[in-house]
Amino acid sequence: MWGQRQLDFDRYSGYGNSYGVRDYNRNLSAAESERELRDLLANIQAAEEEIAPQDRTGTPEGMAASIVLLEHQKIGLTWLQKMEEGTNRGGILGDDMGLGKTIQSIALIVSRPAEPIDDTVYWDNKEIYYQPPPPEKLVKTKATLVVAPVALMYQWAEEIRTKTQPSLLKVHIHHTSSKITDPEMLRRYDVVITSSTTLSGEAGDDSPRKKRPIGALFKAHFHRIILDEAHIIKNKNTKASLACASLASTYRWCLTGTPIQNSVNELYSLIRFLRIRPYCDWDEFRNKISNPMKKQRQYGTAMQRVQALLKAVCLRRTKTSTVDGKPILNLPARNVEIVHAPFSHDESTFYHALENRIRERFNAYVKAGTVMKNYSNILVLLLRLRQACCHPHLIKDFDKVTEENAPQGQKAHVEVLLDNLLEDIIRRLVEREDDIRECPICMDVGEESVILSACGHIYCRACISDFLTRQEEEDRKCPECRRPASLQNFIPVTDFNARYNKPPEADPKGKGRADGDVVEDDLSAPLDIAVPGELDDWISSSKIDRMLDIIRDVIGRREKVIIFSQFTSLLRLIEKPLNQEGIKYLMYDGSMSALERNEAVQRMTHDPSYGVMLISLKCGSLGLNLTVANHVVIMDPWWNPALENQAIDRVHRIGQRKDVFVHRLCIPDSVEDRILELQTKKKALADGALGEGDVPKLAKLGMQELMFLFRSG
Ligand SMILES: [Zn+2]
Ligand SMILES: [Zn+2]
Structure with a gap:
């Protein structure tokens, strides 16, 4: 997708040098590699030194009048500024959630704006690129590009609006209908906010079958890029990771509370994006860090390298860190x-009748030794008890209530989804041994379970709606099988059962059945407890x-x-x-x-x-x-x-x-x-x-x- 051209890049000699390709093959000599390592280590000392109070940057003037940076944020800002002035030209701000990574970044944006830019380069509309163009073609901008998860884009805009002097920064959200197509338009803004999915969509595609030209973000050279929740690019081969790495910018930052979650290889994607030498070279990273990590005898050395690397490029404080001997966070009690x-008396009567009934069922499972086999059913029993504690009306089978009250159009839509369900999925759902309704997101049964029509996986409506809403529309997938999923294509489990999974006509109780089956019989029976009040009242x-x-x-x-x-x-x-x-x-x-x-x-x-x-x-x-x-x-x-x-x-x-x-x-x-x-x-x-x-x-x-x-x- 990124073409066969292997372009060298050199980010140390001014504009137009940040040209990214997938994995840099720079064939370093041993001496060169050593020199780069020494440069890297020099940065550690800068970060390690305690920054004394008098050397700390104050709250920048461009911040809103009401904003005073906390002491650890001043240290953070001082570090951010130093890193931009040094050879790394960026790094990883790895503070714990809640310590204010966003406000420190905004303070950096305000305190180090771009020098007047060379705006004599115009975009040549006649040329169509399917991969990033050569550096000299790029449109220079003064903008900081913020790449954030969809759910946080608006929050970034709001934070900038409320934390900086009025109308100091011009902000644009580059997303769906507000996408800028002309790269020269980007020059108007100080901050452009976008999501990683939008970014991947604009990266272009050079493969003969999918040919897609690049979008505006890849025709520009930014002053600075800030990658929020940077761990989302941890997989070096994903579209988003490759797209971020190939963006052009003078300064590059990652914000993440978890630079490494599972494997040290995740760090590579960040280092590649940051273009930190020598490890932005995959061969170098693999030979010096990744491979030795797997060998017992070299593990210690490799680990030291990772620690040195992190110290050189990353500032991380936790909620328990101290500044000047005092806890970093002094939250109110x-x-x-x-x-x-x-x-009340009535509620108590109702609840205890229900609890007795439910306990009988649970004990029957215990007797039959089938508790864990019927885990979902047990969770449903538990759910009923929990609901009854809140309000007696909650235990009325909520699925049914919503279904009956559902607008006609929605009902018809569910019918269509049911008509079009694949045979395979129906069979899989009907032939399940036990009624698995556990939601893989919350590991509980929700008040309403729904089936994703494309793959047949079951979730609670609340969990899956929330999960999908957080993804961009074209990017919504079932978390279990990664097949495309849509908020419109939920089938309530009750509707599915009503159509395909009708319980067999009940036999007269106990007749011709083995003892162990009693539990199954009982289960399909309704709990049959009088609920106080009418549902509508x-x-x-x-x-x-x-x-x-x-x-x-x-x-x-x-x-x-x-x-x-x-x-x-x-x-x-x-x-x-x-x-x-x-x-x-x-x-x-x-x-x-x-x-x-x-x-x-x-x-x-x-x-x-x-x-x-x-x-x-x-x-x-x-x-x-x-x-x-x-x-x-x-x-x-x-x-x-x-x-x-x-x-x-x-x-x-x-x-x-x-x-x-x-x-x-x-x-x-x-x-x-x-x-x-x-x-x-x-x-x-x-x-x-x-x-x-x-x-x-x-x-x-x-x-x-x-x-x-x-x-x-
Ligand atoms: Zn759930
Ligand atoms: Zn699925």
């Missing part, structure tokens, strides 16, 4: 309280009442609160009393587009009339900044504490000035008690294993844990 919301629940108390109190203090729940249906129920009381709120869930989400966050941040935001816990809120609120309500506990902590971190992070209050609602004497207890046990584990900002690895519950959760009393 985080007060966590468990708010007990006892059931609004009734409250103890939990919702307690939540409303908290909301009224918070709003009374003119503070703001974020409400998290795993159940979208609960969030929908909460809307009713909020509307009745005239409390203005915002919704943030998996079904919203990146733009809608950003709008909701902006409104929450800037509009004082909104004091409440409802967020689906399954909607990965990573990267979201909600420091405008200082109260968090966790409506329902989950056994995995990592996700909850991540949610609380949205509010309790840099920029938070008030004490933070976390209210964890819990129904006494219910499954929630036991979930909280299980959480405490798991938390010790998670704290040890997780790096900051790591996506928690969710695991299945074990037999012992299940026994514990279904335990009585």
